[in-house]
Amino acid sequence: xxxxxDEGVVLRTQKLGEADRIxxxxxxxxxxxxxVAKGVRRTTSRFGARLEPFTHVDLQLHTGRTLDVVTxxxxxxxxxxxxxxxxxxxxxxxxxxxxxxxxxxxxxxxALRQFLLLVGGLRTLADRDHEARLVLDAYFxxxxxxxxxxxxxxxCAKCRAPAIRAFAIVAGGVVCGACKPSGSVVPxxxxxxxxxxxxxxxxxxxxxxxxxxxxxxxxxxxxxLQWHLEHGIRSLRHVEREPA
Amino acid sequence: xxxxxxxxxxxxxxxxxxxxxxSAQRIAFHLLAADPAxxxxxxxxxxxxxxxxxxxxxxxxxxxxxxxxxCRDARRDTHVICVVExxxxxxxxxxxxEFRGTYHVLGGAISPIDGVGPxxxxxxxxxxxxADGRVTELILATDPNLEGEATATYLARLxxxxxxxxxxxASGLPVGGDLEYADEVTLGRAFEGRRLLDV
Numbered sequence: 001x002x003x004x005x006d007e008g009v010v011l012r013t014q015k016l017g018e019a020d021r022i023x024x025x026x027x028x029x030x031x032x033x034x035x036v037a038k039g040v041r042r043t044t045s046r047f048g049a050r051l052e053p054f055t056h057v058d059l060q061l062h063t064g065r066t067l068d069v070v071t072x073x074x075x076x077x078x079x080x081x082x083x084x085x086x087x088x089x090x091x092x093x094x095x096x097x098x099x100x101x102x103x104x105x106x107x108x109x110x111a112l113r114q115f116l117l118l119v120g121g122l123r124t125l126a127d128r129d130h131e132a133r134l135v136l137d138a139y140f141x142x143x144x145x146x147x148x149x150x151x152x153x154x155x156c157a158k159c160r161a162p163a164i165r166a167f168a169i170v171a172g173g174v175v176c177g178a179c180k181p182s183g184s185v186v187p188x189x190x191x192x193x194x195x196x197x198x199x200x201x202x203x204x205x206x207x208x209x210x211x212x213x214x215x216x217x218x219x220x221x222x223x224x225l226q227w228h229l230e231h232g233i234r235s236l237r238h239v240e241r242e243p244a
Numbered sequence: 245x246x247x248x249x250x251x252x253x254x255x256x257x258x259x260x261x262x263x264x265x266x267s268a269q270r271i272a273f274h275l276l277a278a279d280p281a282x283x284x285x286x287x288x289x290x291x292x293x294x295x296x297x298x299x300x301x302x303x304x305x306x307x308x309x310x311x312x313x314x315c316r317d318a319r320r321d322t323h324v325i326c327v328v329e330x331x332x333x334x335x336x337x338x339x340x341x342e343f344r345g346t347y348h349v350l351g352g353a354i355s356p357i358d359g360v361g362p363x364x365x366x367x368x369x370x371x372x373x374x375a376d377g378r379v380t381e382l383i384l385a386t387d388p389n390l391e392g393e394a395t396a397t398y399l400a401r402l403x404x405x406x407x408x409x410x411x412x413x414a415s416g417l418p419v420g421g422d423l424e425y426a427d428e429v430t431l432g433r434a435f436e437g438r439r440l441l442d443v
Contacts (some may be wrong), residue, residue, distance in 0.1 A: 012357055017262055045417045048427030051391045053357075075428045084393035087401060094356040235356035 004062045006030045007076060009118055010055050011097045015041070019202040022067065023051050026061070026100055026118060032108045034062055035068040047073050049118050055082035055118060082126040086239040089125055091130040096121050096139050102229050103147050113146045114136055134206050137221045138198040145199065150230045153196040163190065167220055169227045183201060190215040215241075250276070277310040302373070304349035305365045306331045314346060316324075322347045325373065327399065329353050329392065332386065345383070348373065353391035354398055361400060368398075372404055381409045388415045 008027030016022050019041045025033045030031060040047045050057055050073040060072040083093045100118045104111045121139040125132060132177040144150060152173030155162050163174040168175045168184035175184060190213045198217070209217075218241075226232055245251055250272060260266035275283055299305070300312035307313070314320060314334070314343050324345030328334055350365040374377065382403055386392035400410045416434030417426055426434070 039400055046425045048425075049389075049429035050427045052429075054390065076430050080390045080393075081429055081432075084390055087394065087398050091356050098357050148352070203323050234359040237359075238354075238356035238361040244326045 004063070005058070005060050005073070006028070006033075007056070007058045008033065009097075009115070009122065010034050010051055010057060012053055012103045013037075013051065019045075021051065024069065024101060025057075026115050027103060027110060029106065029110060029116050031111045032069060032101070032104045032107050033061065034107060036064070037069050037070045043126070049078065049080075050075050051079075052080050053097060054078070054083055054122060056122070058094050058228065059128075068165055068242075073185070077123070079122045079126045082128075083122075086128070089128070089132045091235065091239045092136040093122065093125055095136055095233055096125070098233050098235045099140060099143060099229075102231060102233070103143055109225060114143060117143055117146060124225065130203060131214070133218055134198065134209075134241065136239065137195075137214075137218055138206070140221050140225045141199045144225060144228060147228075149200065151195065151224060153199065164189075167192065169224050170221075185220070187216050187220060188213055191220070195221065213238060289409060293383070296392075302346045304351060304369065305333075305347060319344070323378060324378045325370075325379055325381075325385065326363075327370065328385050329387055335385075336348050337385065343383075345381075349387070350395070353393045353395040354387055365395075367402070371402070374403065377407075379408055381411060384410065384412045386415050388413070 001079055006024040006027040006029050008030075011024045011026055011032075013021045013023050016036060019039050021037045021040045023035055023037050025035065026034050037047055037051045039045050040051055047070070049055070051070065056076040057079050058074040058076055059070060061068045061070055066149060079093070083090045096118065100114060104114055117139065123134060124130065125135045130181035141151070144212040151157075151173075153173075156164065156179050157168070157171045157173035158175055158179040161178070162178050165177040166173040166175050166180050166186045168179045169174070170181060170185070171179065173179070190209065194209045194213050194217045197203075197209075222233075226236075246254065253272045254265070254268045257271050260268075263271070275286075296305055297307050298310075300306075300307040301310055302316055303312060305312040305338070307315075309316070321322045321344050325348050326337065326343060326345055327350060328337070329350055329352055331349055334349065336361045337343055337347075341356055346372050350367065350370075352360055352365055354360060354362055354365065368399055374440065376384070382399070382434070384396040384399055386395045396412055400412075403410050415435050416430065416437055417423065423431075
């Protein structure tokens with residue numbers, strides 16, 4: 001039996017048998033882990049709420065033949081407590097967890113930058129400093145950038161011409177009039193500016209943006225994300241926008 | 245692989261939750277060796293449950309008639325509704341003999357990651373029950389996990405403007421446990437919900 005220790009964020013849980021759960025964790029050093037938490041569904045479980053989604057947790061696991069087994073868990077920060085009490089933030093948070101799960105393909109392949117980004121995103125979401133949907137869009141854009149799919153927003157993604165005309169998902173960002181493929185959308189300049197601000201972390205500009213540009217930005221980012229993942233994000237359908 | 249009918253039985257049993265191929269084989273051979281009358285009784289019970297059991301038109305609990313036993317009971321307090329995720333939760337609360345109101349079974353909890361949103365649960369039916377203004381208290385007894393808490397938050401936000409008192413089951417330390425093993429969230433909730441000892 002080989003024991004190892006790591007810290008991670010619980011991405012999702014699935015029921016297993018009578019009282020167990022399989023927990024999917026994005027760990028700092030190990031990458032994505034799927035492990036069994038025995039007896040966790042019992043009210044007397046020693047794990048309690050430590051292995052709930054959104055929890056940043058310090059873990060001890062032992063390597064199993066197919067799945068590892070969680071032997072000890074200590075909470076570092078329970079983001080779920082704050083998020084479950086605020087429905088729009090909860091739905092945005094679940095979309096972040098699902099995206100993190102999708103973007104880290106293989107199990108036990110280190111993904112330190114994705115882990116740090118997720119922890120930062122959850123902390124920002126739980127601290128309620130910015131609108132939930134803005135935090136979610138910023139997380140989507142930055143996690144795509146870490147995965148190598150950063151959208152080009154400052155010049156034409158095809159020819160690098162400075163005159164921007166439209167946003168084309170297939171081209172990988174904004175395009176000029178000459179390179180504009182059919183089916184590309186023509187968003188407001190402020191929307192592209194907002195996307196760039198979210199990508200580089202300019203919260204002053206993002207917080208000052210208008211609701212219509214935020215809505216347009218969310219639509220583009222969601223389409224861009226799902227096109228690159230080659231998979232729909234199920235949680236996105238349920239993400240609720242906070243009242244203005 | 246076994247003879248056709250035996251393999252069919254093993255395959256069908258293997259579709260049940262928590263039953264793997266080995267368990268399915270063990271149950272199949274147990275049934276083969278069992279008294280034919282016992283097997284007939286089991287087969288009859290399986291067919292009967294599918295034919296007779298339906299969901300209560302009022303609360304969504306399993307019932308053998310249009311309405312479940314609790315909704316038909318005139319002694320129950322219809323001004324209080326306890327919202328639970330599954331029919332199994334109704335049984336658990338009934339065992340306490342503490343609650344004399346009625347129930348509403350949602351059929352699950354909001355879990356966007358699994359594609360389950362508010363429209364997939366029996367929330368519309370709950371709002372219809374609350375619309376006549378006779379209900380004075382709604383007790384949210386969804387599971388004390390993340391999905392259950394988020395569902396409770398969603399329902400509270402929806403129901404509060406209707407002027408109905410919304411309460412949530414207390415959570416805290418389990419009876420019979422050790423304090424040192426309690427996790428931070430549970431212990432924090434126990435502190436929040438501490439009560440005055442009136443001795």
